[in-house]
Amino acid sequence: MGRVLASASVSTSGDAVAARAAVAELDDALRRHTADEEETLIPAPASGRLVPSAGETDRERLGRELRLEHVQIREIVGMMRRLVEEKDDVAGVRGLFGGLARRWDAHVEREVRELARGDA
Numbered sequence: 001m002g003r004v005l006a007s008a009s010v011s012t013s014g015d016a017v018a019a020r021a022a023v024a025e026l027d028d029a030l031r032r033h034t035a036d037e038e039e040t041l042i043p044a045p046a047s048g049r050l051v052p053s054a055g056e057t058d059r060e061r062l063g064r065e066l067r068l069e070h071v072q073i074r075e076i077v078g079m080m081r082r083l084v085e086e087k088d089d090v091a092g093v094r095g096l097f098g099g100l101a102r103r104w105d106a107h108v109e110r111e112v113r114e115l116a117r118g119d120a
């Protein structure tokens with residue numbers, strides 16, 4: 001994320017190339033990271049999908065909501081990737097960065113706090 005922010009902070013054509021590489025790397029790494037968490041760490045939702053189901057436990061709800069947050073975060077990074085790859089829109093990437101960083105921080109903090117507690 002630091003490389004994305006650094007490369008998106010200066011909008012010369014050279015930095016568009018750096019931003020494209022940094023965003024692609026972030027997108028790929030984020031997809032691997034979230035897939036790994038979903039396989040090994042995050043409880044499966046009762047329905048197997050991201051919609052609430054009747055009788056879901058607190059732990060199943062937590063798993064479903066964390067998976068939904070992954071989808072939302074991957075969507076933002078995917079949007080960044082399309083902006084920079086299809087339109088060289090580094091300013092667009094920069095505009096999405098603050099929201100991404102806030103969502104990411106809140107998500108990680110919640111994973112640490114609620115998954116580690118283990119009693120959800």
Ligand SMILES: [Fe+2]
Binds near residue numbers: 037066070107111
């Ligand atoms: Fe996560």
